[in-house]
Amino acid sequence: MTSALHPARVVSGLGDAATDGHAPAAHALHVLDLDPRTYARALDCVHCGLCLPACPTYTETGLEADSPRGRIMLMKGMADGQIEASDSVLEHLDLCLDCRACETACPSGVVYHELIEETRARLNTARPKGFTDRVVEAMFLHVFTHPLRLKLALLPARLLQKFGLWRGITESRLSRSLPPQLDKMQTMLPNRGPMWEKPLDEFYPAQAPDGVRKARVAFLAGCVGSVLFQHVNRMTIRLLQHAGCDVIVPRSQVCCGAIHHHAGRVDDAMNFARLNIDALTPKDGPVDFVVNNISGCGAMLKDYAHLLRDDPAYGPRAAAFTQKTRDISQMLVELKPAMPQHALDRTVTYHDACHLAHGQKVTAAPRELLSWIKGLKVVPLRESDMCCGAAGTYNLTQPAMARDLAERKVHHIEATGTRVCVTGNVGCAMQIQSEADRLGVELHVAHPVALLHEAYFGEAG
Ligand code: SF4
Ligand code: SF4
Known part of the structure; x- marks a missing residue:
């Protein structure tokens, strides 16, 4: 049983990853310089192994070094100067989705994401990148x-879609000759949408049927989301008005910072956090809540308190901001x-987005929303809270593992017999939809807001 392993045996179970100290180190980092508070997260791990079955990468490879426990040992070993940042070690760390399923499973309360995110931030500055990786990152x-x-960049694709030429291009030899990351991007572009999306208004008044005004909320529209x-944003706002x-949708809001944070650009992420705190919790018009409908962004917003904890000017405001942040x-x-x-006579299944279920610990609320809809039947999904492989930019940087996980997810959805999968994250929606299309599985992926909007207003989104 892996869960009975002694720490020393866990290290030996890491195989080449941990014993690669004599191989030439690929990178200039000799000791991983972690914040002592982050390092303490590694000490919380008692090596019980209860997180292993929850970890998507361990489930796929069966390697200790691809498990949460193994990765914690690798990071701690690097911080202790006992393990070199060899290519082999970095590959196991790179393969982590940062899905945080291990945190949900961990009885010792190990806050794993702080460890992996700070490790990546330290390593990224020391690592050389290839040309394609630099282009994709840029x-x-x-x-x-x-x-x-983004709108400007997508304009040519939207034009091709409008004139019915997109499918031909994406299935052409030209497309197949693209680097895999760029090819994956084009398969994920939704095949519907206006040429040029109008920005949202800055203010939408409450419109509850009973006339009661319950709250003033700020809405984060998201970069890809908007x-x-x-x-989906317009439906979200209409539901909030109706409730x-x-x-308010301040024009001064910016990216939540998640992409920068996950790329190890912590200073940029902190700047985005400060700008959003100013925009979404304005001093001259206080709000009761900050609402979002994309779980990846929501998890980042809720992390602002941690991100700015040492900032004397913004630390207290970030803590208040985090307290006010809600998924829709x-x-x-x-x-x-x-x-x-309005009754919806159909059957759906629900996929838990990692950054909602594990990052924000929100699993009951989306299911409760679906239970409000008359006639809707929700059938359970096997491994519903296991990552679909989207994980921010992971499906571009680790395409093989991302595809294996997406295929696993689509097969589980197919086994439910439903043709609709509901999920609260645009990244998951694009990943699952594109994989279903690739596999020829008839499937529509919808945001819970879309079903609820139809149930309230009788209009499909
Ligand atoms: S974050 Fe996800 S992939 Fe990474 S170790 Fe934890 S469970 Fe595994
Ligand atoms: S991270 Fe938590 S669940 Fe996993 S081995 Fe360590 S203590 Fe156990």
Whole structure:
């Protein structure tokens, strides 16, 4: 049993990854310089192994070095100067999805993501990158995180879609000759959407049927969300209005910072956090809550307190911001609006997005929203809280593992017999939909907001 391993045996179970100290180190890092508070996270691990079955990469490879326990030992060993940052060690750390399933499973409360994220931040500065990796990283950091630039970048693809030429191009030899990361990007582009999405208004007044105004909320529209999923944003705002909220959507809001944070650019992420705290919790118009409908962004917003904990000016404001942040499912459940009246006679299944289920510990609220809908049947999904392989930019940087996990997810969905999968994260939606399309599985992936909107207003999103 792996769970009975003694720490010393765990290290030996790491095989080449841990004993690679005599191989030439690929990188200039000799001792991993972790913040003592982060290092203490590794000491919380008692090596019980209870997290192993929850870890997607361990489940796929069966290697200790691809498990949470193994990775903690690798990071601690690097911080202690006992393990070199060899290519082999880095590959096992790179393969981690940062899905945080291990945190949910861990009885000792190990806050794993702080360890892996700080480790990556330290390592990224010391590692050389290939040309394609630099291009993809630049696209993510400088295009995907700016809605206007993203709209401009997608304009040619939208034009080709409008004239029915997109499918031909994506299935052509030209497409297949693209680097795998770019080819994956084009397969994930939703095949519907307007040429040029209008920005949201800055203010939407409460419109509850009983006239009661319950809260003033700020809405984070998201970078990719506001370009590719603006229809979901509009439905989210309408549901908030109907539940009695005044909704502000400040134009000064920026990317949540998750992409920068996961790329190890902590200073950039901190700057985004400060700008969003100013924009979404304005001093001259206080809000009761900050609402989002993308779980990856939501987990980042809730991490602002940690990110800015040493900032004397923003630390206390970041703590208050985190307290006010809600996923749309949490917010609607708290607001307790009147129940929707339109019945939806269909069967769906629900996939727990990692950054909602594990990052924010929100699993009951989305299911409760679905239970409000008359006629809707929700069938259980096997391994519903196991990562689909999207994980931010993971499906581009680790395409093989991402595809294995996506295929596993689609097969489980197919086994439920449903044709609709509901999930609260655009990254998961694009990943699962593109994998289903690749496998020829008939499937529609929907945000819970879309079903709820249809149940309230009788209009499909
Ligand atoms: S974050 Fe996910 S992939 Fe990484 S060690 Fe934890 S469970 Fe495994
Ligand atoms: S991370 Fe938690 S569950 Fe996993 S081995 Fe350590 S103590 Fe056990």
